[in-house]
Amino acid sequence: MNPTVSKTSRSTVRVVIAEDQGMVLGALAALLEIEGDISVIARARNGKEAVQAVLHHKPDVFITDIEMPEMTGLEAAAEIKRQRCATRVIILTTFARAGYLRRALDAGASGYLLKDMRAEELAEAVRRVHRGLRVVDPELAAEAWSEPDPLTDRERQVLRLAGEGMSSGDIATNLGLSEGTVRNYLSEAISKLGAANRVEAARIARTKGWL
Amino acid sequence: MNPTVSKTSRSTVRVVIAEDQGMVLGALAALLEIEGDISVIARARNGKEAVQAVLHHKPDVFITDIEMPEMTGLEAAAEIKRQRCATRVIILTTFARAGYLRRALDAGASGYLLKDMRAEELAEAVRRVHRGLRVVDPELAAEAWSEPDPLTDRERQVLRLAGEGMSSGDIATNLGLSEGTVRNYLSEAISKLGAANRVEAARIARTKGWL
DNA sequence: AGAATCCGGTGACAAATGTCATCCGCTTGG
DNA sequence: CCAAGCGGATGACATTTGTCACCGGATTCT
Numbered sequence: 516m517n518p519t520v521s522k523t524s525r526s527t528v529r530v531v532i533a534e535d536q537g538m539v540l541g542a543l544a545a546l547l548e549i550e551g552d553i554s555v556i557a558r559a560r561n562g563k564e565a566v567q568a569v570l571h572h573k574p575d576v577f578i579t580d581i582e583m584p585e586m587t588g589l590e591a592a593a594e595i596k597r598q599r600c601a602t603r604v605i606i607l608t609t610f611a612r613a614g615y616l617r618r619a620l621d622a623g624a625s626g627y628l629l630k631d632m633r634a635e636e637l638a639e640a641v642r643r644v645h646r647g648l649r650v651v652d653p654e655l656a657a658e659a660w661s662e663p664d665p666l667t668d669r670e671r672q673v674l675r676l677a678g679e680g681m682s683s684g685d686i687a688t689n690l691g692l693s694e695g696t697v698r699n700y701l702s703e704a705i706s707k708l709g710a711a712n713r714v715e716a717a718r719i720a721r722t723k724g725w726l
Numbered sequence: 727m728n729p730t731v732s733k734t735s736r737s738t739v740r741v742v743i744a745e746d747q748g749m750v751l752g753a754l755a756a757l758l759e760i761e762g763d764i765s766v767i768a769r770a771r772n773g774k775e776a777v778q779a780v781l782h783h784k785p786d787v788f789i790t791d792i793e794m795p796e797m798t799g800l801e802a803a804a805e806i807k808r809q810r811c812a813t814r815v816i817i818l819t820t821f822a823r824a825g826y827l828r829r830a831l832d833a834g835a836s837g838y839l840l841k842d843m844r845a846e847e848l849a850e851a852v853r854r855v856h857r858g859l860r861v862v863d864p865e866l867a868a869e870a871w872s873e874p875d876p877l878t879d880r881e882r883q884v885l886r887l888a889g890e891g892m893s894s895g896d897i898a899t900n901l902g903l904s905e906g907t908v909r910n911y912l913s914e915a916i917s918k919l920g921a922a923n924r925v926e927a928a929r930i931a932r933t934k935g936w937l
Numbered sequence: 938a939g940a941a942t943c944c945g946g947t948g949a950c951a952a953a954t955g956t957c958a959t960c961c962g963c964t965t966g967g
Numbered sequence: 968c969c970a971a972g973c974g975g976a977t978g979a980c981a982t983t984t985g986t987c988a989c990c991g992g993a994t995t996c997t
Binding site for chain 4: 878880903904906907910911923
C-alpha cells in the first residue's frame with residue numbers, strides 16, 4: 516500500500532533455527548539461505564541454546580524441532596512467549612501428533628510443519644508466518660481439537676515408565692506409590708485408550724502425542 | 727599428474743539422494759548443491775524409487791536414509807550392489823546402531839554417517855567415498871564387530887510383535903506357533919538380552935539395531 | 938456442616954507371563 | 968546306523984498383570 520510498509524515486507528526475514536541433528540540443521544539452513552529474502556542469523560542444537568539465541572537476536576521467525584536435549588522445542592517456544600518476545604514461532608517436527616500440535620498452539624506457535632512435507636513449503640511458511648498468518652495443516656488441526664488427551668498426570672507418568680519396560684513394582688518405587696495403586700492407574704489408562712495391555716496402551720498414547 | 731586424470735578427479739561428483747522426509751531431502755540436496763563440486767542429479771522418497779534412479783543415472787555416489795517406506799535403505803543398497811552397479815553407497819541415518827552398521831557394510835556400503843554429525847562432514851564424506859575411501863565412525867565400527875546379534879530369527883520375530891503390544895496368544899496365531907512355544911522363545915530372548923521382561927527386551931534389541 | 942470429589946491404598950481373583958524340564962520328529966554328520 | 972542338534976510342543980509352577988469393589992483422608996462446592 517505505502518512505501519514504508521513495502522520496505523518492511525520486502526526486507527529479508529531474519530531467522531533462527533533449532534534442531535538437534537547437526538546434518539539436518541545445516542541442511543535446513545542451506546535450504547533457507549538459497550531464498551534471497553531469508554537469512555539464517557543463528558543456529559542452535561538444543562532448546563536452551565535456542566532460547567538464548569532468540570532472546571539475543573530477536574529474529575522475525577524462530578524455527579524449531581520438538582524433540583531435543585536439555586529443553587524441548589515446545590518448552591522453548593513457551594519460554595520465548597513468556598519473555599514477551601515478538602518473534603513468531605514455527606514448530607518443525609517428524610510427528611503428526613495431535614497432542615504436540617495442541618501444546619504447540621497453547622505455547623503460542625504460529626506454525627506447525629511436518630518434516631515430510633515438500634521442501635519448498637518451508638520458505639513459504641516462513642514468509643506467511645512473518646506476515647502474521649498461521650500455518651497449520653487443517654486436517655491435523657481438526658484432529659487436535661476433536662481428541663483431547665484423556666489421561667491424568669499420574670496415568671501419564673505411570674504409562675511412560677511402563678512403556679520403558681519397568682514392572683509395576685519398579686514404577687511404584689520410582690514414584691513413591693504402592694504397587695496396587697500403580698496397577699490401578701495402569702488399568703484406568705488401558706481402558707481409557709481401548710488397549711488390551713500396558714504395552715499397547717503406551718504405544719497408542721505415544722502416537723497421539725500424549726506420552 | 728596428467729591432464730586427463732586431473733579432468734576426471736576435478737569434475738563434479740554426481741549424487742542421488744534418498745530420504746522419506748521431503749523437507750530433509752530438499753534440505754540435504756541444497757546443502758550439497760552449494761558445494762561447487764557436487765551435483766544432485768536425482769532424489770527419491772523411498773527405496774524402490776531410489777533403486778530405479780540409481781540404476782538409471784549411474785551416479786558416482788548414492789546417499790540413503792535407512793528407514794523408508796516400500797524398501798529400506800539397506801535393502802536398496804544391497805539390491806544396487808547385486809545389480810553390479812559401480813555406484814558407491816553412503817548410509818545416512820539417525821541411529822548409531824551396531825546392527826544397522828553391520829548390515830550396511832554387509833550390503834557393500836562405503837560410508838555410514840549419523841545425522842547428528844556436523845553438516846560439513848557430509849560433503850567431505852561424499853568426496854572421500856568418491857575417491858574410494860571408506861567413511862565409518864571408528865568407535866561405532868568397533869562396537870558393531872564386538873557385539874554380534876545373539877537372537878535367532880524366531881526370537882526376533884516374536885520379540886518384534888511382543889514389542890508392538892501383542893499378547894503371547896496373538897503372536898502364536900500370527901506366526902502359526904503354539905502359545906507355549908512363543909513364551910519359550912520370549913523367555914530365551916529375555917535371558918539372552920539380560921532383560922527383566924518382554925518390554926525391556928524389545929527396547930534393548932531395538933536400540934542395538936537387532937529389531 | 939454436609940455432600941461430592943479426588944487421590945491413594947487394600948484385598949481378592951482371574952488371566953497373562955516367565956521359567957524349566959521334558960518330549961517328539963527331523964536333519965546332519967560321523 | 969546312530970548320536971547329536973534343532974525347531975517346536977507340553978505341562979506344571981511361581982510371578983506379574985489387569986480388573987473391581989471398596990476404604991480413608993483431604994479438598995472443594997454449596
